[in-house]
Amino acid sequence: MPRRTATMLASTLILIALLCAGVFIKVPYSEMSPGPTVNTLGDHDGEPVLQISGRKTYPTTGHLNMTTVRVTSADYKMNLVEAVYGWLAHDSKIVPHDTLYPDGKTEQQSTQENAEEFSQSQESAKVSALKELGIPVKSWVIVSTVVKGSPSEGRLHAGDVIKAVDGTAVKAPDDVAKLVTRHKPGEKTVFRIVPAKEQAAAAKEHTTATATKDVTITTTKSDDSGTGRAIVGISAGIDHTFPFTIDIKLADVGGPSAGLMFSLGIVDKLTPGNLTGGKFVAGTGTIDDNGKVGPIGGIDMKTVGARNKGAQYFLTPKDNCAEAAKDTPDGLRLVKVDTLGDAMKALKDIGAGRTSDLPKCTVKG
Template sequence: MAAAGLLAVVLGVLGGTLPVPLVALGPGPTYNTLDAIDDVPVIQVDGLSTYPTSGHLNMTTIAVSDQLTMFGALGAWASGYRQVVPRTTIYPPEKSDAQVQEDNSAQFAASEANAEVAALSQLSVPTRVVVGELTPNSPAGPSLQVGDELVSVAGRAVDSPVAVAEALLDTVPGQSVAVTYRRAGQEGSAEVVLGASPDRPQGLLGVRPGIEPQEGDITISLGDVGGPSAGLMFALAVVDKLTPGEITGGRFVAGTGTITQDGQVGPIGGIPFKMVAAAEAGAELFLVPADNCAEAASTAPSGLRLARVATLTDAIAALDAVRADQPIASC
């Protein structure tokens, strides 16, 4: 009995303190993209006409619990609303935790940029292409600065971030290309020797292009969140602020989905957890990427209405229909 008791104590200590190579996924916090976080508006518009908004357009997240002990993992599994998966699913062994965080932050920044492009294109607002960010050791770094307007790249006029990428399609690393830019109202030019990219054969400019309205400025700010899945909700918030009327009609709407610069809404992971988080926060309607519809329909919390969206236009149409008490495309 003494030996058995000692063994139980040892197992208890190990089970409560020894980390296991697992993480638990569950519902994370939601954020109203029409509101402010820590007194900073999520969507800040300067120099453009804006209109009052109401209700909620909440982006949703997944909470990842790391450094689980055996007892912690068992508890998460037994809870019924969290999923325990191998840690390598979230943190690939070939990358450090810092690199994973950096990747998530880059994806989130890209979703912000794509959302702005998609919203401004939806509203036909005149725009200009700017240097949104310079990559580490950027070949363009000595010549360009964040905020510079890009006029032409490699002899081609550029009017969108996609056009910047297309201008470099036929280039090779080591090639010198001309870049025309505008800074503080003054036009300048530079010769940039392109670098090499690890994932594409063409030359690397080292610029992450963004887009801004020709007049005014839009800033999307939401710290400590990563990944690309907030794009749809950011784009809707920009559209709501720049158009008369209240797109939600005062309702609590939540959703998720990546977005491309041309307004295509893409699928995401963990949608059951995101719907639970939305329902617990008070959402009445959840915007679901079309490719996630089958999973969403089978796991949706009771009382949460689903709207199937494949594009930003679909999402706006769904909200218009809800305000008018008309049928919507559901999952």
Template sequence: MSRRALTLLLAGFLVLALGVVGAFRPVPYVVLSPGPTENTIGEVDKKPVISIKGRQTYPTAGALSLVTVAYQGGPAAQIDLLTALRGWIDPTVAVVPQETIFAPDRDPKEVEEENTVEMTNSQDSATAAALNELKIPYNMVVTVVSTEKGKPADGKLQKDDVINAVDGKPATDVDVVGDAVKARKPGQSVVFNVTRGKDKLDVTLHTVAGPQGQTLVGVLMKADYKFPFDVDINVGDVGGPSAGLMFSLGIYDKLTPGELTGGKKIAGTGTIEPSGEVGPIGGIAQKMVGAKEAGATIFLTPADNCAEAMKGVPDGLRLVKADTLHDAVLSLDALRTGKGNVPACEAG
């Protein structure tokens, strides 16, 4: 073998070796793919997803399925370049920068705790929304779950403090408290009126800027509801708030005579407020694919996600726009009976 041929062979081998090594190097990206679906009026591990005690319930049929997004990657388990490349090729998944899912200055354990609290809040908000739709009264208070170390609330607000008001505005829900803080500029003060044990206290905090420039004090809150009967939701490891709409519909269906679905397989997504307002979510493309794979033919879509959803809706999946829980109930009634308006998503 000539010297030139040997040099080319060695160079080619070196390039190949570097390529192989590079393919398995960790990269700061996260792969999002269709996750599992759960029928909110069905069962998980032989247990009802939604259990109601202390109130009459009615038989259900069909499916009202929540949809999820699975992810690979993150600070604790970064994916390699080869996995990212496979994701970029697959049209059913998305590859996004790691910081869009995990804020660079946040502890992953804190993010996991927030996701757990968000899921609990979502379940309670879903129950509240269903009861509001049915005109069933209940009580609610906003409580402190934890404070973030080094932030203004650290050492001043305590776990289980009941937040009565912020700057004199009644704390009617968690978002009201959050919005009151965000309305201040970083460095301005905000006054929390709280009940701690038997005492009522005014706690003054000086706000700071968060990583995205938002104003915060570093407090994690939840809404503690006192419902007139027990509603238990069992979904295993599913986290985050995006299943709220489907939880509400499942609870509503169980508490009302007749079958809301008409026997159809319906899936959907969207956050839910106690008022019944449906909010946007992330990963809509992957959630639609998961819904179609689960056999759904109808997909309830938050109004703010409609334009994005229309760009990649799977064949055979009908998108129905849902602004509120009330709208979603009316749409399902119309689909079941063939009477009434069914608002469709439109391309942006």
């Protein structure tokens, strides 16, 4: 066999061996890639994403697309070949497994957490949108969770409205802990509540539940270090009663990052005219009840997904601007936003063709 042929054969065999080894060598990495992007003004799986009843709505045109990131599952074991391919690819990103699933989080735990964050983002989107439009929203402090084995188990339930603790009215979730910790462990505290079932029934009818009851709970000592403060074993949160029904129909999506786009979609449907002027706008960002836009993960994958779908503009949380600006897809214009009000103004300018002064994202932020 000629030496050149032998060398080529040996090299080929070595390459095959390395590829085979790479397939079997597992590495502690996961992959992120562009996920689906859905128009909040349109339909998904045959039904409108935003469904509003009990209030006049208006026709909309254009796109206000929420964006997502697709990630490998928690139990997926990536091999070396896949990792190298992902590092070289432009439309995917390889990150340490613990970045997506910290502290050994399982697939089930991650899915549950994402579902809870998605549900909360929907509520905040509704609240911020209605506040932007000057439509009153009633808010209530509620029992968010009850710790198993705690003094509150069986006495308080998730969804109970907390009206007062020891006769002092509760106006914010933090009030509950402050009032409980006035006690010493072992002392009794009295919660005045509206039971969750009665509150849910009233909310369904867009009315206010008035029937209350007092629940006496014996405090216990906290497990944290220090003096051992008094606790009852609950966490408090906020719930809302809306003057009409807003349903967000979007399955198989998790996390809080669609909040901004849901809020904008709700505003657009509840007001005459078109916010986008028929333009294709996508975006991302968490949102709180007061319309503050927060940063999200996977911004570079979301901009790629948006541009691939046809987006011309991308509403970008201020704190994601620097990262997004490092590698912006051709033909996509990043627009910096910090609040729902910022996004509304940007959309009005886009719709009217006043785009020269839109807030820009730069590598400095």
